[in-house]
Amino acid sequence: MTIVIAGIDFSAPAPEVARQLIGVTLLVDGVGGRIIETEAYDRDEPASHCFIGETPRNFAMFGPPGRAYVYRSHGLHWCLNFVCREPGHGAGVLIRALEPVVGVEQMRERRGLEDERLLCAGPGRLAQALGVTRAHNNLPLDASPFQLLARVAEDGTAPLKVLAGPRIGISKAMELPWRFGLAGSRFLSKPMR
DNA sequence: TGTATGATCGCCT
DNA sequence: GGCGATCATACAG
Numbered sequence: 001m002t003i004v005i006a007g008i009d010f011s012a013p014a015p016e017v018a019r020q021l022i023g024v025t026l027l028v029d030g031v032g033g034r035i036i037e038t039e040a041y042d043r044d045e046p047a048s049h050c051f052i053g054e055t056p057r058n059f060a061m062f063g064p065p066g067r068a069y070v071y072r073s074h075g076l077h078w079c080l081n082f083v084c085r086e087p088g089h090g091a092g093v094l095i096r097a098l099e100p101v102v103g104v105e106q107m108r109e110r111r112g113l114e115d116e117r118l119l120c121a122g123p124g125r126l127a128q129a130l131g132v133t134r135a136h137n138n139l140p141l142d143a144s145p146f147q148l149l150a151r152v153a154e155d156g157t158a159p160l161k162v163l164a165g166p167r168i169g170i171s172k173a174m175e176l177p178w179r180f181g182l183a184g185s186r187f188l189s190k191p192m193r
Numbered sequence: 194t195g196t197a198t199g200a201t202c203g204c205c206t
Numbered sequence: 207g208g209c210g211a212t213c214a215t216a217c218a219g
Contacts, residue, residue, distance in 0.1 A: 039211070047211070057204060075202035077212050094211055124212045169211055 001086065003066040005141055006148035010065035010084045014040035014091040017084045019180045021093060022162045025149035028130040031103030032147075033120065035095060036182040037189060039167045041081070043090035046172040050090030060138040062090050068146065070127070070137040077124030080132050082141060096168070096179075097121050099187045100129070122189040163192040 002011045008020045018040040026032045043050035049058040049071065060069040061083055069081040069092050085091040098120045100107055107119045107129035120126040127133075141148055151160070161183035166174055168190060181192040 041211070049211075052205080055204070071211085072201095072203065074200080074210060074212050076200065079211065081211085096211090122212070167211070171210090 003064070005066050007150040008148075010082065010141075011086055012084060014042050014084050014093055015178050015180075017082065018093040018178065019162055019164070021082070021095075022180055022182050023151035023160045025101065025147075025151075026095065026098060026130075027102060027147040027149070028132060028136070029145040030147070031106050032098065032130055033101035034099040035097075036099050036185045036187050037095075037097035038180050039094040039096055040178040040180075041092055041094065042085075045176060047167065047170040047176075048090070050092075054090070058090070061092050062088055063138060066141050068132075068136050068139050068141060070132060070134055072134070073124060078127035078133050079123040080127050080130075080136070094123055095126060096123050097181075097187055097189045098126060099185065117186055121187055125189075165192050 002009050006024050008017060010017060018038040021035050021038050024035050026035055041048040050061050054062045057071055060067060064087045065084045067083045069083050070078055073079050080095045081092040083092045100116055100119045110131060111119055111129050119129050162180055163183050164177040165179050166177060167179045181188050
C-alpha cells in the first residue's frame with residue numbers, strides 16, 4: 001500500500017520522505033510556504049518518541065502514513081510532524097523550517113514579530129506562525145486545512161541542493177545524519193554544515 | 194558568537 | 207519527580 005501526496009510516497013522510510021519534502025510547499029488554512037528543513041524519526045532509534053512504543057501522546061505516529069502528528073514540546077511549543085511508513089510502524093518527519101510565501105502578514109501577527117527570517121525558522125516558531133495546535137493532530141495531510149503542493153520543476157537550472165547532518169536538540173542517536181536542509185537558505189533554523 | 198536560564202506541562206520512571 | 211524533537215532573553219567575551 002502506498003499513499004502519495006504532492007508527488008511523495010509517504011509509505012517510504014522517514015529519511016527518504018524527509019529529503020523529498022525539501023522544496024514542497026506546505027499551507028495550513030492557506031498560510032505557509034516552502035519547506036526547507038526537516039528531520040526524520042523512526043521507532044528503531046532512541047531519539048524518536050516511538051522508541052518506547054505507542055502512548056497517548058504519540059498514537060498518531062502509529063496510524064496510517066500521510067497524517068499529521070502534533071505534540072507539545074517543553075510545555076510551551078507545538079511541533080508538526082508528517083507520519084510515514086506503513087500503519088503501525090511508528091515513523092515520521094519533523095517539519096523544522098520553511099520559507100514564508102503565502103500569508104506572511106498573518107504569520108507576522110501570530111508571531112508578533114517583523115523579521116521574516118525568524119517567522120518559521122524552527123519547529124515551534126513554524127507551528128505558531130501556521131496556527132498549528134493539538135487540534136491538528138492525526139488529521140490527513142491531503143485534506144483541509146492542510147495543503148501540500150509538489151515541488152515545481154526547476155526551470156532547467158540545477159536541482160535543489162539538499163544537505164544532510166545530525167539532528168538538533170536531541171541527546172541520543174546523534175550519529176544519524178537525519179536532518180535535511182536546503183543548502184544556503186537563510187530561513188534554516190541553523191546553518192547546515 | 195557563544196553559553197546560560199526561565200517558562201511550563203504532559204508523559205514516563 | 208524529572209525530563210524533553212524549544213525559544214527568547216540576558217549576559218560574557
